[in-house]
Amino acid sequence: MSGANAIRDTFFAECEELLEALIEGLSAMETPGYDPECVNAVFRAVHSVKGGAGAFGLDDLVSFAHRFETLLDLLRNGEKAVDPTVMKTLFKSADVLTDLVEAARLEQVANPDAVKAGHVALDACLADAPQEEEFSFDAVGVDLGDVTVPDDAPRGYRITFRPHASLYANGHEPHLILDALAELGSCETQADLGSIPDLSSFEEGASYLTWTITLVTDEPETVVHEAFEFVDTLCDLTIEVLTPVDDAVEAPETKKEPAGEAAAIPVPTPTSAPSSGPRPTLRVDLDRVDRLINAVGELIINQAMISQRVEELDLPTTAQLNNEIEEYKLLARDIQEGVMAIRAQPVKSLFQRMARIVRETSAETGKSARLITSGETTEVDKTVIERLSDPLTHMLRNAVDHGLESTEGRLAAGKDETGTIQLTASHRSGSVVIEISDDGSGLDRARIYQTAVSKGLIAADTELSESEIDNLLFLPGFSTASAVSNLSGRGVGMDVVRNAVAALGGRITISSTPGVGTTFSVNLPLTLAVMDGFVISVAEETMVVPIAAIFETVHPRPEDIHQIGTDDFTLLIRGQYLPIIDVAANLGLRDAKVPPDISVLLIINSETAGLVALAIDDIRDQRQVVVKSLEASYGPVPGISSATILGDGRIALILDTDEITSLGGAASAMQLASPPKSEQIHADPIQ
Amino acid sequence: MQTPSSDTPSTPFECVTFSSGDQVFCLEITQIREIRRWSPVTALPHAPGDVLGVMNLRGAVIPIIDLSARLGLGPTAQNDRNVVIVAQGKTNSSGLLVESVSEILAVGTDAIQETPDIKSELTRGYVGGVIALDDEMIRVLNLDNLLHTETGAAA
Numbered sequence: 155m156s157g158a159n160a161i162r163d164t165f166f167a168e169c170e171e172l173l174e175a176l177i178e179g180l181s182a183m184e185t186p187g188y189d190p191e192c193v194n195a196v197f198r199a200v201h202s203v204k205g206g207a208g209a210f211g212l213d214d215l216v217s218f219a220h221r222f223e224t225l226l227d228l229l230r231n232g233e234k235a236v237d238p239t240v241m242k243t244l245f246k247s248a249d250v251l252t253d254l255v256e257a258a259r260l261e262q263v264a265n266p267d268a269v270k271a272g273h274v275a276l277d278a279c280l281a282d283a284p285q286e287e288e289f290s291f292d293a294v295g296v297d298l299g300d301v302t303v304p305d306d307a308p309r310g311y312r313i314t315f316r317p318h319a320s321l322y323a324n325g326h327e328p329h330l331i332l333d334a335l336a337e338l339g340s341c342e343t344q345a346d347l348g349s350i351p352d353l354s355s356f357e358e359g360a361s362y363l364t365w366t367i368t369l370v371t372d373e374p375e376t377v378v379h380e381a382f383e384f385v386d387t388l389c390d391l392t393i394e395v396l397t398p399v400d401d402a403v404e405a406p407e408t409k410k411e412p413a414g415e416a417a418a419i420p421v422p423t424p425t426s427a428p429s430s431g432p433r434p435t436l437r438v439d440l441d442r443v444d445r446l447i448n449a450v451g452e453l454i455i456n457q458a459m460i461s462q463r464v465e466e467l468d469l470p471t472t473a474q475l476n477n478e479i480e481e482y483k484l485l486a487r488d489i490q491e492g493v494m495a496i497r498a499q500p501v502k503s504l505f506q507r508m509a510r511i512v513r514e515t516s517a518e519t520g521k522s523a524r525l526i527t528s529g530e531t532t533e534v535d536k537t538v539i540e541r542l543s544d545p546l547t548h549m550l551r552n553a554v555d556h557g558l559e560s561t562e563g564r565l566a567a568g569k570d571e572t573g574t575i576q577l578t579a580s581h582r583s584g585s586v587v588i589e590i591s592d593d594g595s596g597l598d599r600a601r602i603y604q605t606a607v608s609k610g611l612i613a614a615d616t617e618l619s620e621s622e623i624d625n626l627l628f629l630p631g632f633s634t635a636s637a638v639s640n641l642s643g644r645g646v647g648m649d650v651v652r653n654a655v656a657a658l659g660g661r662i663t664i665s666s667t668p669g670v671g672t673t674f675s676v677n678l679p680l681t682l683a684v685m686d687g688f689v690i691s692v693a694e695e696t697m698v699v700p701i702a703a704i705f706e707t708v709h710p711r712p713e714d715i716h717q718i719g720t721d722d723f724t725l726l727i728r729g730q731y732l733p734i735i736d737v738a739a740n741l742g743l744r745d746a747k748v749p750p751d752i753s754v755l756l757i758i759n760s761e762t763a764g765l766v767a768l769a770i771d772d773i774r775d776q777r778q779v780v781v782k783s784l785e786a787s788y789g790p791v792p793g794i795s796s797a798t799i800l801g802d803g804r805i806a807l808i809l810d811t812d813e814i815t816s817l818g819g820a821a822s823a824m825q826l827a828s829p830p831k832s833e834q835i836h837a838d839p840i841q
Numbered sequence: 842m843q844t845p846s847s848d849t850p851s852t853p854f855e856c857v858t859f860s861s862g863d864q865v866f867c868l869e870i871t872q873i874r875e876i877r878r879w880s881p882v883t884a885l886p887h888a889p890g891d892v893l894g895v896m897n898l899r900g901a902v903i904p905i906i907d908l909s910a911r912l913g914l915g916p917t918a919q920n921d922r923n924v925v926i927v928a929q930g931k932t933n934s935s936g937l938l939v940e941s942v943s944e945i946l947a948v949g950t951d952a953i954q955e956t957p958d959i960k961s962e963l964t965r966g967y968v969g970g971v972i973a974l975d976d977e978m979i980r981v982l983n984l985d986n987l988l989h990t991e992t993g994a995a996a
Contacts, residue, residue: 741886
């Protein structure tokens with residue numbers, strides 16, 4: 155079957171969505187007084203996975219899904235009550251199902267112990283449901299031709315199948331569907347060629363064919379429907395039952411007889427789809443989107459170039475061309491925003507995966523924890539979502555393993571036995587903030603300090619503020635647990651988390667209150683491809699600074715600038731002295747530190763040194779720039795994050811405001827770490 | 842400037858010859874994406890001396906290397922005939938600044954002799970072979986070694 159791979163891919167893509175719906179439904183079932191519809195939704199999800207898996211002969215998956223479905227069926231009929239044990243089993247089963255799907259996708263075998271444990275848990279739940287026990291799942295429709303429905307006379311269907319053009323456009327092959335039908339029984343297929351037009355008016359890509367299929371089979375209608383499962387919104391489909399047999403099977407709410415497969419499908423797929431209806435979506439190859447995004451990046455640059463050329467013409471302000479240029483600019487922006495939106499995805503899928511991490515970690519540590527998520531609809535660039543998975547996983551493990559106290563500890567502190575981890579996402583002024591907070595005991599700063607000293611990361615008598623101590627966690631080589639647990643101590647430290655976030659152009663901060671909990675905030679740019687920046691000049695070079703990094707810009711008065719020692723300067727602003735960093739000198743564009751007859755200072759809040767003032771020559775413009783990686787074409791450049799192309803076609807480098815502060819001078823010794831002020835770390839013992 | 846076509850039969854060896862640091866070099870034609878006139882580049886901070894900076898090649902950011910300096914022959918003398926050869930390495934493109942481009946040469950692969958056993962390790966790394974043409978020696982550059990040097994030879 156040539157198209158089988160494409161169908162297989164579609165199946166797994168759909169599984170991903172179904173599993174998402176499954177977890178969502180289960181989460182909804184956790185809240186008291188939930189809508190019974192969510193049990194149905196969960197059931198449907200599991201059932202659709204099973205149906206698809208059956209078509210591909212994925213026996214493990216089918217048999218587990220079937221067992222899972224049986225339990226859900228009992229819940230749905232009210233024959234079994236939902237209690238915490240059941241919920242736990244459901245979640246566990248969902249995890250096993252996810253693993254099985256993943257294993258099937260990779261054509262591997264899922265961890266048999268986990269699957270077995272899943273079966274055992276389900277069996278335990280089903281033990282008090284005698285009427286289902288007689289069903290042996292050998293008979294389950296592993297293969298579409300195999301389902302045995304007892305006492306069923308053969309019946310016939312007349313199927314009219316008229317594909318829409320979109321069916322072909324989405325890459326479906328009618329002949330594969332017809333093949334699938336033919337496997338169900340004896341099949342007579344007639345193609346209606348009547349609507350094929352004259353060759354002159356023949357339209358490529360249009361759909362002209364209609365098939366009428368007469369099928370004689372033992373299968374219930376739902377199975378016939380399943381052949382059209384992937385295309386039922388892409389065609390006109392009617393299925394008539396020619397010799398109606400066994401009404402009970404078709405009745406939507408039948409559940410008494412142990413007929414298994416047939417009885418277990420009371421919700422016909424086509425009718426269920428619109429009710430729970432997600433909005434219609436289109437699956438597009440990511441490469442195509444990326445190519446489009448690149449092209450739009452070029453468009454933006456081209457637009458800037460044209461604007462600049464027109465400006466150089468020095469036309470009278472009344473010139474019509476100016477209006478059109480302005481129009482062009484707006485259009486280009488619109489297109490760019492639209493294209494970026496294609497890549498934006500809600501963080502929901504990411505958050506759902508995290509729920510599993512918390513469940514697993516709490517099971518492994520024996521701590522009771524629940525995850526509360528909010529802001530799941532917040533949209534972030536797809537790449538960000540993908541690359542955030544590992545750091546988030548690590549932080550959540552940490553939150554449960556290190557953040558939360560043991561159950562006894564919590565009770566002693568007068569807290570709820572179950573710890574709460576909150577995972578929230580929100581948009582905040584042009585960036586996305588993801589926060590992970592626990593209601594544990596807060597960071598043990600004395601121990602962190604001690605660990606840092608004993609690992610030789612800081613000198614023994616270094617004086618550090620609280621937040622500086624917190625930031626020690628991000629130092630490479632720092633491991634929090636004194637006895638490294640197998641959970642968090644997976645060879646990744648918080649420095650890896652920090653680097654992962656930094657690689658996405660984001661930053662991470664900690665706040666912690668003893669006895670109340672710890673919050674990690676991850677601040678990320680909305681998109682990786684475009685950003686707003688100040689175009690500045692530094693020692694004759696044109697550069698760009700991300701606006702998001704800038705706190706404020708200052709034109710200092712000479713009396714606000716104070717020299718310290720030989721060549722360091724500070725800025726006095728609102729009673730506070732900030733170190734002045736000469737960007738040109740740190741980039742090696744100027745030899746020595748020039749005494750600042752400074753015209754402009756950019757105040758930024760750096761990860762490493764807190765508030766600092768960057769001395770530059772001039773701010774020339776503010777504009778949206780397309781970010782181009784330097785790393786791929788050249789390699790990392792100290793103090794520079796990436797590059798962009800300006801209106802005149804020249805390349806301008808984009809400053810890495812964090813790194814620039816740690817370049818050159820005494821600070822460079824510690825530039826990889828994120829220490830509190832390096833001067834303090836190396837400070838001589840004063841007392 | 843000519844933009845060479847990319848499909849070359851395998852037995853004949855077609856290359857573009859150019860001079861850099863008063864010596865004649867060549868690169869196989871399939872390794873060359875295009876040849877451009879020199880235009881000002883954006884300097885990179887903390888870059889080795891033979892990395893002149895980066896240039897915009899239709900929206901791509903490519904580094905420009907002074908070939909003569911990388912070969913240890915000192916910086917390329919500026920003149921009107923200076924061109925940038927955009928070469929396609931294994932993973933990315935880079936521009937090589939050379940003094941001038943001479944011609945397209947077609948020889949058989951058997952015309953390429955092994956690099957004589959010379960002292961300089963630097964040169965042995967960068968020169969993959971030589972071609973004798975009339976009275977001239979043409980040095981065949983080893984592009985991958987040239988582009989993937991960790992520390993450029995800052996002349």
